[in-house]
Amino acid sequence: MNQDKLSLTFAALGDPTRRAILVRLSKGEASVSELAKPFMDTMSAPAITKHLKVLEKAGLISRSRDAQWRPCKLNGEPLKETAEWLEHYRSVWEESFDRLDDYLKTMTQKKKGKKNVRKK
Amino acid sequence: MNQDKLSLTFAALGDPTRRAILVRLSKGEASVSELAKPFMDTMSAPAITKHLKVLEKAGLISRSRDAQWRPCKLNGEPLKETAEWLEHYRSVWEESFDRLDDYLKTMTQKKKGKKNVRKK
DNA sequence: CTTATACTTAACTATATGGTTAATTAACCG
DNA sequence: CGGTTAATTAACCATATAGTTAAGTATAAG
Numbered sequence: 001m002n003q004d005k006l007s008l009t010f011a012a013l014g015d016p017t018r019r020a021i022l023v024r025l026s027k028g029e030a031s032v033s034e035l036a037k038p039f040m041d042t043m044s045a046p047a048i049t050k051h052l053k054v055l056e057k058a059g060l061i062s063r064s065r066d067a068q069w070r071p072c073k074l075n076g077e078p079l080k081e082t083a084e085w086l087e088h089y090r091s092v093w094e095e096s097f098d099r100l101d102d103y104l105k106t107m108t109q110k111k112k113g114k115k116n117v118r119k120k
Numbered sequence: 121m122n123q124d125k126l127s128l129t130f131a132a133l134g135d136p137t138r139r140a141i142l143v144r145l146s147k148g149e150a151s152v153s154e155l156a157k158p159f160m161d162t163m164s165a166p167a168i169t170k171h172l173k174v175l176e177k178a179g180l181i182s183r184s185r186d187a188q189w190r191p192c193k194l195n196g197e198p199l200k201e202t203a204e205w206l207e208h209y210r211s212v213w214e215e216s217f218d219r220l221d222d223y224l225k226t227m228t229q230k231k232k233g234k235k236n237v238r239k240k
Numbered sequence: 241c242t243t244a245t246a247c248t249t250a251a252c253t254a255t256a257t258g259g260t261t262a263a264t265t266a267a268c269c270g
Numbered sequence: 271c272g273g274t275t276a277a278t279t280a281a282c283c284a285t286a287t288a289g290t291t292a293a294g295t296a297t298a299a300g
Contacts (some may be wrong), residue, residue, distance in 0.1 A: 013202075015288085046247090076213025166277090188267045
């Protein structure tokens, strides 16, 4: 099931219903039925309960109790950690222009053929 | 299978083996066997092939051909998109201190009881 | 006490995921 | 040609995921 925190978070984010729930929660606490409302026509209540469990296991939400309601609130911490993981590789996507540039230079040179890519 | 791009990317990132592969690729192109090396003792070659397919379907890597080798290279674009999705919610984790502050204020007041959270 | 509302649990189903071993394809090397 | 290396495909398996319906729990409200 991939126990590590990052994996749980990324996996939880890998579902559009769950991302939509998080977006809603970023605007403030909400009860389960409030969260379920946009999906009422396409999804049953137990399905939402399950999604909430996934989010809770990933630490993305926490839940309290208010009479028969179980208000959910967003916990940003795991989002922060995934953002930090990605940030570590920002150079990869920012340097893509540079690498395209390198590639074009290599192609227009066309002196010695390939073979300089692999080492093994 | 969750077709949308973001879901595919997040799901692909939800596995530590695949993240390790991406980390390796951020240091430059590599053949499949190079990528497989750190997992040789715990995982078979076909398992790596499958992980690479997941990464490829998410657009995170692209593959070329060099004799019997199939060098993989990282494509940062989807990482950028997931980072942007997360960035949209940066305020959520940055404001957590403020919200804690609010909470403490509310608790020390302790005048009118709860019930101001839910609307439904 | 009964009923309605909010939500969860249980049991089940279908498909996806992550892994395996064995066989296959493809290219190079002597 | 025959062998070796690189990687994929096929067939299979166990478990996880994402959903369902039906039943159960908990609280509020008449």
